[in-house]
Amino acid sequence: MIRKNVHKTLLSFFLILCICHKTVAQTAEQKTIPLSVLLNKISNKHKIFFTYNVNLLSGKYIQEEGFKDLSLEESISLLEKLTPFVIDDLGNNYYVIYNKKDVKKLKANKKKTDVINPKSSINNDFKEQKIRVKGIVLSSDNTPLTGATLLEQSSLVGVTTNQDGIFEFETLKNNLVTVSFLGHESKKLKLIANKFHTITLLAGQELEEVQIVGSRNKNRVANDSPVAIDFIDIEKTASKNSQVEINQFLQYVIPSFNATKQSGADGADHIDPATIRGLGPDQTLVLINGKRRHQASLVNLYGTRGRGNSGTDLNTIPISAIKRIELLRDGASAQYGSDAIAGVLNIVLKDSDNELNVGSTVGFYNADTENILPNKTDGFIYKLALNYGTKINKGGFVNITAEALSSDKTFRKGTEIRENYGQAGISNVSLFLNSEIPIHKNAKFYANGGFNYKNTEAFAFTRKAESERNVLEIYPDGFNPLITSQILDNSFSFGLITSFNDWNIDANNTFGRNNFHYNIKNTLNATLVENSPTDFDAGGHQLIQNTTSIDFSKYFLKDKYGFNIALGLEHRLDKYKIFAGEEASYKSYDVNGNSIDSDTQFSEYQMLNGVIRPGGSQGFPGYAIENEVDRDRSNFGVYADTEVDFSKKFMIAAALRYEYYSDFGSTLNYKLASRVKITNKLSARTSFSTGFRAPSLAQIYYNLTFTNFIGNVATESLLVANNSAIARRFNIDKLKEEKAKNFSLGFTSKLGSNFNMAIDAYYVAIKDRIILSGNFDASSLGVDIDNVQFFANGVNTRTTGVDLVLNWQKKLTKGTLSFDFAGNINHMVIEEINNRMLAEEIFFGKREQQFLLASAPKNKFNFGVNYQLKKITAALKITRFSEVKLIDWQIAKDLANYNNSVSQRLAAATDTYKAKVITDLHLGYQLNKTLNLQVGANNLFNVYPTEQDTFTDSGGKWDATQMGSNGAFYYLKFNINL
Incomplete structure (x- = not known):
C-alpha cells in the first residue's frame, strides 16, 4: 500500500x-x-x-x-x-x-472528541438514534434530478439520487443534510422520518429569480409564475447604466416604466413622479423586502405627469443598497391591498456579508443644446456609496449602506415667463440597513430601514421688474424665485419569521415617515414693499404610516398534486399633516404694515399702477394657519390566497381580500390566475382580478392658496380641500375609492439555454379615477381669489397594451455576447368624464385630458448589445420614445386670436413631441480583482425633445416628456470590492 x-x-x-x-x-x-x-x-x-x-x-x-x-x-x-x-x-x-x-474541521472535531473520550466514537454509533429518510429531488420545473447529492453535515457521508430523482438512506436524527446538484443552488435541510420529502433546487440561471412578489408560495419561481414579473439584478444592470437614482435607472430598463425629471412643477421638481403602464404614480404599490413602503406627503399638482396623485419617492432608496428589483406587472389589490392596481414594485435589499464595496460616480451634462460635442457643461453629479456586510451569529448578517449624492442644477432654453429653466439641484444623503439574526433553529429576527435627507433647489417662474409682484428697491431687474426644500424620509421595519407544524409564520411592523418642508429664497412679499424679507419659511406637509401584519403559509403535498395556502391580517394607520410657515410667507399687508382682514379698507391695500399687490412669498406662497391639517385614518385587511399545482403542466391561483377603512367603508376584491405548460419550451399564463385604491389623505384634505401662471398671466388660485363646504357648493362629491378590473394573457418560452421570450397582453379598466380639476371662476366666493380647483373622482379610463421581453446570450470562442430587447405598446382611452352639472371643459377639459393621456406613452422600446472579453465589457443600448402630444396654455386664449375657430385654437395649442431615439454607450475594465473602472455616455448624440413655443406648462421650450431636456450625460465610475 x-x-x-x-x-x-x-x-x-x-x-x-x-x-x-x-x-x-x-x-x-x-x-x-x-x-x-x-x-x-x-x-x-x-x-x-x-x-x-x-x-x-x-x-x-x-x-x-x-x-x-x-x-x-x-x-x-x-x-x-x-x-x-x-x-x-x-x-x-x-x-x-x-x-x-x-474535511479538516471534521477530522479536528473528531480527533478532539476521541482525546476527551476514546470510546465516544464507538458509543455514538449505538447511542445516537438513526432514522431512515426518503424523498425526491426536483429542479424548479419539476424535472427529477438524477445524481443529486445528499451529504450529512456531521460526517460528510453521502448518497446520490437514482434516475427518478429518488433517494433513501439512513442518517442521524436531527442531522443537517446538504442537497446539491451541478449548476443548482444547494440547500441545507433537516430531514425527518416517516415523511416523503420533496426538495426543489433552483438552477444557476434561476437563482436571481426567487419570487417574493406576486406569490406567497415559497416554492414558486419566476419562470412558472402565472403573471408577468421583471427581475432586475442591480449589480449587473447598474454596471452598464449611467443613472444614479432609481427612477431614472428603471426608466431605461423597463419600457412600461416612465419617469422624467420635472421642471417648473413646484414640489414635483423635488420628488420625481413615476408611472407604470401610464397609470397614476399612486396606483403602483411599492414594497421593501416584501413589506409595504410609505408614500410621499407631496401631492403632484401642476405641470407634471400624475397630477392629483401622491406617489412613493423611490429616489430616497440608494441604488447601492439594493440587491434586485422585482416588478409585478399585474393588478394585485386582492393580494396586497390598496395602490396595487398597476402592479407591485418590490425592492430587495442587499444581504451580502464579509464584503466591502465602495463605488463612486462623477459626471456632467452637455449644456450645448445645438451640438453633439459640448462647448459648455453643467449639472455636475458626484456620488459616493459604501456598502458593508458582516456576519452575525450563525447564519445571520448585517448589511449597511451609506450614500452621498450631489447633483447641480441645469440651465436650458427658457422663455419670457421663466428665464431659469432646468433641472433642480439636489444634495442627498442616505443610510440604509438590512439584517437577519437567527434566534432559534427555526426562527429568525429581521430588521431593515433607512434614513434619507434631501436638500433641493429649483427655480420658479420669473417675476418681471415692472410688476405688482416685484419691488424695484429690492430687485431693480426683476427676480427668479428659488424654491428649496428639506425632505426627511425615514423608515424602519422589523419582524420575526418562524415555523410551526410546517406553517411559515411572518409577524411584522413597518413604520415610515415623509416630511417635506419648503423654504423660498431670492423672493419677497410684495405687500411689505421695501421692508420685505427675501427668504421665507413656507411650512410643509408630513405623512406617517405604520403597518402591522401577520402572515401564515404552508405547502401541502399530496400524491398527485400540491397546493399552497396563505392567510394574513394587516392593520395600517395613516397620519397626514400640513403645517404653516411664517406669517409673512402667506399674509398680505396693508399700507400701514398690518395684516389684511375683512375690516381692511380698499384704499389701504398695497397697490401698483392700480393693481393690488399679492401677498405671500412669490414663487410659492406659504401654508397659512387656515391651511393646517392634522388628520388620520386606519384600515384593517384580511386576505386568503392559494396556489394549486395539479401537475407539472397546470396550476391555478386564487386570492380574496377584504379591507375596511375608517373614512369611507369597506371593499372586497378577488383574483384568479393560471399557468399551463403547453410544451417543454412554451407556457401560457393568464389572470383576472378586481382592484381598488383608497383616496389618499392628501387628496382629501390638501388645500392651498397659490399663484398659477395661465399662459403669461399670473393668477391667484385656491385649491379647495375635498371635505370643505366650498367643494359641495360646486357640486363636488366626497372622494371614494378608485375601482379597477385587470385582465392579462401571456406566453413565455425558453427556446434554448441561451434564449428566453415573454409576451403579455393586458387590459386595465379604472372607474372613478381621482383627478385635479381645471380652474373654476371664484368670483362668487367674494374673496381675493381668481380661480378654485378641486380633487374629484373625475374620469373612467381603459388601458390596453402589450409587453415584450427577449433575451439571448451566447458564449463565444472569445468572450460572451448577449442581446436584450424589451418593448411596451400602450393605449389609454378616457371613456367617461364624471362632470355632472359642471362644464366639462372647465371640470376636465382638453388640456387636462391630454396631460392624463400623455402619462401613458404609446410605446417605448429598448435594444441592448452586451459583449464581455476577459476584463473588458462593452454595452450599447438604444431606446426609442414614442410621439407625445400636450396642449399648452393657448387653449385659454380668446377665440378672436384664432379666427373665432375652436379647431384652429386647439391645433395651435397642441404641442407635438415627435418620436425620438437615444443611444447609450458604456465601457468597463476590470483592472484587478478589487477594482473596476467604467466610462460612458447616456444620450450620446445629445438628442432633445421637439422644441416648442413660449406657452408650455413648464415655462421652458420643453415640457417634461420622453428622455427629458438635459441632453447628453457623460460619466466615469469606479467600484472597489474588498
Missing part, C-alpha cells in the same frame, strides 16, 4: 513538473478557464458526473493545457493538488466536490 501511494505521489509530482515545464515554455499561449468549465469537459470525456455547491467554484480559474491527455484518475489527482478541494468517489460514476477546510 505504501509503495502504491509512493508511486501515485511520484506520478503526480511528475505530472506537475510536466505542466510547469509547459507553463514556462508556452507562457504566451497560456489560457485560464473557469474551473466549472474544465469539470464539464472532464465529465463529458470520461462519462462521469460531478456534483457540488453552485457557489463553491465561483471565481475559480485553472489552466486547461495540462489536463488534455490525462486519465480520469490522473485528472482527479491533479485537481486535488492544484485546488483547495477534495473530490470523493460516491460510486455509480458520481463524484462530489467539497472544500478541504470542511
